[in-house]
Amino acid sequence: MKKIWLSIVTVVLCMPGWLQAALTIEITQGIEGAVPIAVVPFATIGQPAPENVAQIIAADLARSGRFAPTAEQDLIARPSEVAQVRFQDWRTLGVDSLVIGKVESLAGGQYRVQFRVFDVFRARQLTGYSLPASADNLRHVAHRIADIIYEQLTGEPGAFATRIAYVISESRNGEKQYQLQLADSDGYNPSTLLTSQQPLMSPAWSPDGRRLAYVSFEKGRASIFVQDIGTGQRSELASFAGINGAPSWSPDGRSMVLTLSRDGNPEIYRLQLNDKKLTRLTRSAGIDTEPVFAPDGSSIVFTSDRGGSPQLYRMPVAGGRAQRVTFEGSYNASADFSPDGRSLALVHGEGGRYQIATLDLDTRLLRIVSDGRLDESPSYAPNGSMIIYATETGRRGVLAAVSSDGRFRQQFSLREGNVREPVWSPMPKSR
Amino acid sequence: MKLVKTVAVAMVMAWIAGCSSTGGTKGGDVAVEDRGAAEGAYEGATTTGVGGYGDLSVESLSDPNSPLSQRVIYFAYDSSEVAEEDRPLVEMHAAFLAANPGVKVSLEGHADERGAREYNIGLGDHRAQSVRRMLELQGVAAEQVSTVSYGEEKPAVEGHDESAWAMNRRVELVYVGY
């Protein structure tokens, strides 16, 4: 009897593991990097599709800087059905998520694209869709799938199924030719809106994504036009004496701010679109230009050298006192607001180099995010995750995109000619 | 008061005399035209003329040897101030324009490729305005002068170094129709 009691007592005393609270470990830092993801080439059912959907998706995810898709040659298997997936293998590969899919050709040049996204650790599906497509919108469908995956895994909306506009200039037979073009956010599928023998500048998207305003020298001097993207119809918005430049739309689409020198000096004006009423907003002897609206429509940021060198200033939309917002470096210009209104992307010149930087308007922290010598024209993606800008490689102007924290950069080698002044479209309203 | 008047007249006379006796330092042509009624007729008008600007007829515009063939003024980085050494050139063009009130000139302002494009449009404009002010001060009528800025969009020299940039920071005097 005694022995039994003894053993019971001993056992009880040896159970501290059960009775103690679990050991707690604090994790206070991680690493910066892109999340590994495997995007398996989609299986083809029927006729092969004209586009490699998985490749478009992987390239989009990589360009955002948030994901590191496994190189195709390193994929350990090519499943296209959930039954074919052995999660243990993917865990060994070290990826967090897995994307598989199929592209099925249907009658009449139509396709059906199916995809699924899996959490590799928990071996369960996170999302999956089936989308219809045609041969000429297959790229767009692939971008939409990339948006869905991006939003599922990061919690933020994706901006891959969006467009960019830019100016491209080429020399043909000693003559310069300028074009205003639209393309997908990855630079593919270009279409030309306007061709001119004289310079084109400063394209600006309307908030509904249906029109572009731009500066054209086709009359021998600068004029601002607004062109409907769908119909190609355009109207002249401003053609005053002197400069007509830097058009920018208000968030409600009802007015614009622009630069005019009709009173003798480049100043900022606000133009109401319905009645063409013009209000002058700046009155300095210096150059005041490049005005942009804040996303909440309450203020304007612009470039001015009233202090001696170009810096960024902020003023209420109704006009009034302008407050300087950039204090680092001798050259700060070309501001673009982030969609949440809390940061600016800008051109920052220092030590003979011109680079893209972001300025946090709350903390005043300036961070350089590009590394060229003559970078210009930054434009935020409509989800705030990336910034597109113009840079030069060798002798050509090309476009590049950088994640908004500066971690991941990529150049687009699009086509011949000098590409510049990219602007990213707003989010499509259908979402 | 009488003393001041006398002195003033004397000074003017001396100045006129001095003018008529200076040689043409810039001019090349011998034939010279009267500067115009505004200055009044004076004795001793020589073929070297006023300030030595040479021929100010419209034909000299197409003469490659005429000093008027120099039609570009250059600027320092981020500056729209006409340099001292360029003033005489501007003055000469001013003289020409003043002598030929029917001639119009377009001042085209430019900037080098560095920095923001629209800001460079503003720089080009400031440079053109600088030259315009100087012309108007020299007596050129406002209707004769128009300005336009091309910013960095029409470089004279394609290149990505200071030698190219220096050649692009300029104002060009474009005589309309010539």
Add this chain to the structure above:
Amino acid sequence: MRQHPRPFIYALLVHLVLLAVLIFSLDWTSTVKPSTSRKHAPIQAVAVDARQLDAELQRKQQLEEQKRRAEQDKLKRLEEQKEAERKKVEEQKRQAELKRKQEQEAKRKAEAEKKRQSELALKKKAEAEKKRTEEEARKKAEAEKQRKEEEARKKTEAEKKRKEEEARKKAEAEQKRKQEEARKKAEQELQARLAAEQAREAAQRQSAMQRMVDEYVLYIQEKVQRSWIRPPSSGSELSCTVEVRLIPSGEVIDAQIVRSSGNPAFDRSVEAAVFKASPLPVPPDPDVMEQFRSLRFEFKPGAA
């Protein structure tokens, strides 16, 4: 109204008449009528002359007055009677009391005399007795004294012997006890030394275990931090707690978010971190490993 004045006036008149009729026909008094009391017997009404009534009244009043006075006299007389009676009774009582008191006094005196006499007789007796007993006592005491002396002598001798014996025994016992004590002490010391050593060993083991725990906590922390790809847009105010179960090899077999950060991308990155860090470095000592079977990670990037 202006166009047809006559009909209007007629109409007005009719209305006024109707109104008057209405007013006067209505009973404006309260509809509640006071009810007659049913308690009294019906009253016989008789015609009376006012003056006669007065004389009658006066006569009545006089009669009543006389009655009242007679009554009052009666009462007065009764009262006087009572008073006389009472006084008589009181006198009687007083007399009786007096008599009783006298009798008591006589008794008391007689008793006191008796007592005195008896006391005297007793005294005499007592004296004689006393003398006798004194004599006896003296004799007794003498004999006793002798006896006692003899006893005492004997006692002291016996006592001496006993004490010697006791002392001897005590000494012997003391020696034994000391020996015993020494032995016990030695044993205790041994045990104490053993215990101390055990305790020291246990403490050493404890601190060694603790050191091992700390060491492996560091290893695990490092590995998890290296495996955690932190979402870039996460602010430093996000934090998340995940509970992880390990098997002895250190492999993570389950991870549960017990406190979400509210941001699904952040939560997922935390899960990915612990799974990617698996197998976690765990102590080789199975006792220490027990503490690592269930781990709780608190991801708090802002706390750095």
